[in-house]
Amino acid sequence: MKTKIMLTGNKAAAWGARMAGVEYVPAFPITPQTEIIETLAKWFADGTLQGKFTNMDSEHSMFMAAGSAGATGVRVFTASSSQGILHGMESLYTISGWRTPMVIVNVSRALATPITLEPDHNDVMSTRDCGLIQLHAETCQEVFDFILMGYRIAEDPEVCLPVLVNMDGFYLSFTREPVLIPDEEAVRNFLPLYTVTQPVFQASRPMARASAVFGGATYTSFKLQQELASRSAEKCFNQTAQEFEKYFGRLYEPVEAFHLDDAEYVFVMSNSFATKGKSAVMKLRRQGIKAGLLKLRLFRPFPSEAIASALGGHAKVAVIDQNLAPGMGGITYPEIVTSLYDREDRPEKILSVIGGLGGKDIEDQDFMAIIEHLDKPDMQTPLYLYDEGDASGFSRLQQIAKLKEALS
Amino acid sequence: MWRIRIHGRGGQGIKTASQILGSAGFYSGFQAQDFPLYGAERRGAPVIAFTRVSEDPILERGPISSPDIILIGDETLLNDPQSAPLCGAEPSTVVFVNSAQVPEVLSQKFSVTTTNLTDLCFQYLNHRTVYSSALSAVGARLLGNIELECLLRAVEDELIQQGISSQLLQGNLDLAREIFEMIQPVAVSQREEKGLTAKPLVFPSQLPVVDGAPIILDPGNMALRKTGNWRVERPEIDYEKCNNCLICYARCPDGVIGVAPDGRPEIDYDHCKGCLICALECPGHFIHTVKETGTFP
Numbered sequence: 001m002k003t004k005i006m007l008t009g010n011k012a013a014a015w016g017a018r019m020a021g022v023e024y025v026p027a028f029p030i031t032p033q034t035e036i037i038e039t040l041a042k043w044f045a046d047g048t049l050q051g052k053f054t055n056m057d058s059e060h061s062m063f064m065a066a067g068s069a070g071a072t073g074v075r076v077f078t079a080s081s082s083q084g085i086l087h088g089m090e091s092l093y094t095i096s097g098w099r100t101p102m103v104i105v106n107v108s109r110a111l112a113t114p115i116t117l118e119p120d121h122n123d124v125m126s127t128r129d130c131g132l133i134q135l136h137a138e139t140c141q142e143v144f145d146f147i148l149m150g151y152r153i154a155e156d157p158e159v160c161l162p163v164l165v166n167m168d169g170f171y172l173s174f175t176r177e178p179v180l181i182p183d184e185e186a187v188r189n190f191l192p193l194y195t196v197t198q199p200v201f202q203a204s205r206p207m208a209r210a211s212a213v214f215g216g217a218t219y220t221s222f223k224l225q226q227e228l229a230s231r232s233a234e235k236c237f238n239q240t241a242q243e244f245e246k247y248f249g250r251l252y253e254p255v256e257a258f259h260l261d262d263a264e265y266v267f268v269m270s271n272s273f274a275t276k277g278k279s280a281v282m283k284l285r286r287q288g289i290k291a292g293l294l295k296l297r298l299f300r301p302f303p304s305e306a307i308a309s310a311l312g313g314h315a316k317v318a319v320i321d322q323n324l325a326p327g328m329g330g331i332t333y334p335e336i337v338t339s340l341y342d343r344e345d346r347p348e349k350i351l352s353v354i355g356g357l358g359g360k361d362i363e364d365q366d367f368m369a370i371i372e373h374l375d376k377p378d379m380q381t382p383l384y385l386y387d388e389g390d391a392s393g394f395s396r397l398q399q400i401a402k403l404k405e406a407l408s
Numbered sequence: 409m410w411r412i413r414i415h416g417r418g419g420q421g422i423k424t425a426s427q428i429l430g431s432a433g434f435y436s437g438f439q440a441q442d443f444p445l446y447g448a449e450r451r452g453a454p455v456i457a458f459t460r461v462s463e464d465p466i467l468e469r470g471p472i473s474s475p476d477i478i479l480i481g482d483e484t485l486l487n488d489p490q491s492a493p494l495c496g497a498e499p500s501t502v503v504f505v506n507s508a509q510v511p512e513v514l515s516q517k518f519s520v521t522t523t524n525l526t527d528l529c530f531q532y533l534n535h536r537t538v539y540s541s542a543l544s545a546v547g548a549r550l551l552g553n554i555e556l557e558c559l560l561r562a563v564e565d566e567l568i569q570q571g572i573s574s575q576l577l578q579g580n581l582d583l584a585r586e587i588f589e590m591i592q593p594v595a596v597s598q599r600e601e602k603g604l605t606a607k608p609l610v611f612p613s614q615l616p617v618v619d620g621a622p623i624i625l626d627p628g629n630m631a632l633r634k635t636g637n638w639r640v641e642r643p644e645i646d647y648e649k650c651n652n653c654l655i656c657y658a659r660c661p662d663g664v665i666g667v668a669p670d671g672r673p674e675i676d677y678d679h680c681k682g683c684l685i686c687a688l689e690c691p692g693h694f695i696h697t698v699k700e701t702g703t704f705p
Contacts, residue, residue, distance in 0.1 A: 006431050006440065031448075114622040117448070171469045175443040176430055272469055279467035283604055361470060365607035372606045387609050400632065401624040 002186070007179040009172035010035035012140040013079065013105045013165070015179070016147025018043060019187045020103070022077040023051035023194075026065035028058060030084040031117050032169035033107040037079060059088035066102050067095030070162075071209055073200035075151065075193075076102035081169065082109035082123045089127065095162060096131030097226065098209050099198070101154035102162045103147055104132070108271065109169040110358040118359025119169040121271065121323040125331045131226050133163040133233050134300040136270045138256075140179045142297075143167050145250060148191050152240045157197040159233045161226075166299075168272040170359060175272075182248055190247045234301045254303035256295040257310055259285065263292025265371055266311060266347075268319040268336060270296040273362055277320070280367035289371060296332070304339035311336070312345040316374040318383075322356035329382040330354055349374055355385030409462035410596055411472045412547050415493040416481030417640055419451040421540030424566055425479070426457030428544035431562035433461035436554045441466045452638030452681050454491035461551065475501060476596050477550055481525070481539040483507040484700050486514075488637055494518075502594045504546050506539065519594060521550070523587070526699070532583035533576065536699060537640050541567070541580040545587035552593030559584055631679070635662075639682030641697045643675060649694040656686035656695060 007015065013036045017025070025044070027037040037053075044053035051074075056062040059080050066078045080088060085106055095102075106127070110120040124134070133153055135146040143165060150163035167173060199207060213219050237254060245251040258278050260266065265284075269277045274295040284291040294310050311317055319337075321330025328334075333352040340346040351374055355362045366385050373383050412429060416422035423444035430442030444457040458472045474496045483505050485491040494514075497503065503518045505511060506525040514520045525542040529535055541563050548554040563584050567577055614620065645656070650672065657665045657673045664676040665686060675686075687695040 006427070006434055006442075170443075170445075175441060175469060176427060177441045177466070178434055178439070275467055275469050280604075282467065283601065286601070287604060363607065364604050366609075368604045368606040369609050373609075383609070384612065385607075385609065386612055387607050391610055391612065398619050400629055401622075401626060402618070 002180060002182045004178050004180045006176045007140055007144075008035065008174055008176050009137070009140045009143050009167045010107070010174070011039060011176075012144040012179050013147060013167070014039035014043070015181055016144045016165075017077040017103070018049060019144075019181065019184065020077070020148055020151050020191060021075060021193055022049070023074040024066075024069040024076045025051070025053045026056050026062045026069070026076075026078055027053065028056050028062045028080070028084060030059075030081045032109055032119075032173040033079050033081040033084070033105070035173070036105060036107070040077070059084040060091050063088040063091035063095055063104075066104070067091065067098050067100050067162075068201075070095070070100030070102045071098060071201050073194070073196035077105075077147075078102070079105040079107065081107040082111060085123055086111065086126060089130065092127055092130040092132065092162075094210070097222070099160040099226070099229070100162070101151070101160055103150040103154060104162055104164045105143070105147070106164055106166045107169045107173045108166060116358045117169065119171060119322075120357045120359065121166075121321070121331075124164070124166045125323045127164065128300065128331070131161060131230065132300060133159065133161050133230065134166060134298070135163065136166045136297060136299050137172065138270075138272055138274045138295060140172060140175070140177050141250075142252075143172065144179055144181070145244065145248070145252070148187065149237075149240050149244055149252070151191055151194075152243070153233055153236050155194060155197070156233075156236045156240075159229055159236050160198060161229055161233065166271065171272040180248075186247050190243060230301050234298065234303055237298050252297060254298035254306045255310055256297060258293040258295065260292040260294060260310060260314070262290055264290040264315050265292070265374060266314045266317045267291070267293045267367065267370070268296065268311070268317060268332070269293060270299065270332070271322070273320075273322060273356055276362055277367065280364050283364060284367065284371070291367075291371070302335055302339075304335075307336060308339045308343055308346075311340060311347060312343050314347050316349045316351070317347040318351040318353050318370045318374060320353045320355055320362070320370075324354055324357060333382070349379060351379060352382035353385065354382050360385070360390075409460060409464070409466065409468075409598075410477065410551055411475045412459040412461070412477045412479065412551070413472045413475035414457045414459070414479045414481065414543055414547070415485055415491050416455055416539060416543075417451075417485070417638065418446060418453050418455050419537065419640070420455070420481050421538045422455045422457045422481060422543070424540035424570070425481070425543040425547070426459045428540060428559070428562045428566045429459040429547045430461070431565055432544065432548050432554050432559045433459065433551075435558035435561055438462060438553075439464065439466050441468075443470065445471055450638065451683070452640050453635075454485060454488060454638075456491065459547070461554075472496075474498065474599075476599065477502045477547060478504065479543050479547055480505045481543050482640070483511065484637070486511060498599075500597050500599065502550055502596055504550065506543070521546075521591065521594065523591065525587070528583060528587065532579045532586070534579075541584045542587055545584040546591055549588050549591040550594050551596065556585065556588050559588060634678045635681050636676075636678045639677075639680060639700050641682050641684060642677070642700050643680065643682070643684055643687050643695050644698055645673060645675065646694045646696060647672065649692060651692065653691065655689050655691060659685055659689040661685060
């Protein structure tokens with residue numbers, strides 16, 4: 001029987017894994033992700049879930065265990081965050097090259113130094129090029145739904161890649177909101193138990209899965225296969241989304257258009273802060289400003305065509321990156337600009353905005369500041385969402401941290 | 409939408425209160441959202457939690473800067489700059505303080521309700537410092553649109569998840585019911601939306617590395633942070649009976665018990681967090697615990 005219950009993003013992720021019938025979970029704790037594996041550990045211990053839950057010695061081992069288990073043909077789930085997923089990054093490249101399906105949840109948390117617990121997207125952006133399929137969630141419901149969809153995509157014979165579902169720490173991971181949990185029969189119809197469609201490790205049949213290659217051409221061939229598999233995942237995402245809608249009534253496009261039709265100003269956002277962007281759009285519209293929002297859901301493969309079609313014809317676009325590549329700026333900005341380069345109807349202005357770093361809020365007044373900046377004839381890019389109060393607070397802390405005699 | 413902000417300390421059930429209130433709103437047919445805010449886990453340190461209840465989809469996330477209702481579980485936080493329980497309050501904001509009387513500073517500015525939850529919690533739960541059910545009952549009643557049965561269902565659901573005994577659960581249900589029936593609903597007016605103005609942004613200037621990198625040249629500045637205001641209960645040494653054995657001095661995990669020139673142990677109340685390990689360890693039970701009242705200087 002389907003139920004609607006109040007769940008945190010973390011609990012919604014655990015429920016997603018549970019309803020997917022995961023058989024193996026290698027785990028390592030890290031704030032703000034730990035609630036996911038705590039919940040799963042409990043369910044494995046009390047028999048709610050059948051299979052194996054293993055605490056590993058690090059995220060590096062955890063992802064290797066996940067990839068290896070995936071290569072034996074079981075349904076695998078794991079989760080990480082921030083410093084953890086970076087520690088496991090070598091393994092991420094390795095297991096995506098193995099072409100073994102699984103779903104990984106990353107709970108975004110900003111990276112050291114300085115260290116913090118609060119979210120931004122530099123962690124997940126760092127895994128951008130690892131060969132994972134990436135789905136970014138705005139709500140706890142999306143977290144749950146994307147995990148179910150994620151297994152369909154990861155296990156599709158034309159894809160066979162790990163899928164990463166991303167959510168923001170705190171703003172989603174610890175935030176409870178109503179989540180619809182469908183009944184098990186409906187989930188099984190949409191996502192049957194895992195049937196492998198590729199050779200897997202078996203005691204009776206030795207095989208290798210990670211050959212060394214030299215000379216470049218063989219390496220290139222395998223890498224291009226990975227590229228084609230990843231690109232084919234966009235079609236797979238769309239087919240999966242249509243199937244998902246058939247069973248559960250919610251349709252997920254690779255991007256979500258919010259009041260976009262007549263919008264003169266468009267904010268491009270992803271993850272949980274898109275909710276704040278939507279609220280600002282509604283307020284701006286009540287003030288007579290035609291604003292709209294484009295939310296990125298499928299981030300790898302990058303749905304360039306869908307993004308270009310959505311943004312084409314709109315005058316002014318602001319790409320809000322909650323991440324920072326020092327020396328370059330926002331990480332998604334150049335990807336979006338590239339998608340629009342060939343189009344005659346590309347926006348006259350595309351502004352890069354850097355905000356929400358380390359969990360810093362993006363407020364209604366920030367969106368208004370972006371609008372005003374877009375209207376300047378000599379608009380500078382990027383725009384940093386940083387104000388007088390931030391600067392004076394920073395210098396107050398410096399007063400405490402610096403003994404002035406030590407400086408002389 | 410109704411925005412409720414709850415202030416208290418780690419260990420007082422503040423996060424749970426926001427969840428009970430969220431579930432009670434959800435069971436009453438509203439959209440609901442709840443969210444806690446705290447740093448690395450610290451018993452006694454200021455904790456804030458938020459609940460949003462709405463007839464329409466909730467397009468907000470994170471902290472509530474301008475609440476309709478503020479529930480203050482611990483009156484010692486009233487002047488605490490980190491907790492800042494009145495921050496963002498407007499004249500229309502309804503303020504509740506767990507206190508025997510309305511603090512004078514508040515009565516002139518806000519519509520304030522008080523009840524001594526501490527005594528009620530002791531009566532029903534045999535505990536003076538856990539306010540989850542009590543505060544959520546206050547919030548539900550002040551909102552005025554939440555049914556008692558939805559509140560009680562939420563208390564039960566949230567506390568069972570935390571694995572409490574059936575006896576203690578019954579105490580919590582009775583407590584919630586008593587408070588719900590005792591408090592008078594206050595008409596919480598829906599605030600008018602303000603026009604959006606642009607935040608004046610600044611372009612950061614580049615600083616020398618000594619300021620631009622997180623370098624601390626003045627070590628030991630933790631003493632500036634007076635963690636004494638995390639204390640919910642205060643250890644007091646009975647010097648009439650203390651025999652200067654100094655076990656409290658040895659056991660204090662924060663090193664805030666010193667030795668006076670005459671050999672007596674001395675508690676540094678600016679930094680004592682009130683863990684009360686000293687009171688447990690004192691062989692003669694000469695350290696008493698007293699609940700903190702009033703605000704921290």
